[in-house]
Amino acid sequence: MSRQIPFDECLAQLDALCGGELLDGAAPDAILAVRQRNEEAGPYAEALRMLVNWIPVRSADQAIARNDFIHALGPLRLRHQSGEGSAETYRALARLIRAIDAVYDELDSDTAHGSACH
Numbered sequence: 001m002s003r004q005i006p007f008d009e010c011l012a013q014l015d016a017l018c019g020g021e022l023l024d025g026a027a028p029d030a031i032l033a034v035r036q037r038n039e040e041a042g043p044y045a046e047a048l049r050m051l052v053n054w055i056p057v058r059s060a061d062q063a064i065a066r067n068d069f070i071h072a073l074g075p076l077r078l079r080h081q082s083g084e085g086s087a088e089t090y091r092a093l094a095r096l097i098r099a100i101d102a103v104y105d106e107l108d109s110d111t112a113h114g115s116a117c118h
Helices: 005-018 027-035 045-054 065-073 074-081 088-116
Strands: 004-006 063-065
Touching: 004 005, 004 088, 005 027, 005 063, 005 088, 027 045, 045 065, 045 074, 045 088, 063 065, 065 074, 065 088, 074 088
Parallel strands: none
Antiparallel strands: 004 063
């Protein structure tokens, strides 16, 4: 079974790994409001909208698996692979995917070390 982390906690970690540009100053627990707005700008805006719209999150503290994050970004990745989108947003998307891997790899590492101690 895939490890899970609360959505808002994961967003906070992803934001830190993306230089604060993912949430652009918004609080992780308030980001679900992005579903109703389309005013965000910047290289991560579309990816963030995809995350909050494609992952079935009912509350900010709902635990989410790595695959949910990666699958939510799938359509955006395919668009970029077909040549659509800017180089800036493609680099941001690639950085975000690496950040997702880093967050969940760290979670797996902490779990493995914790279970080895017991």
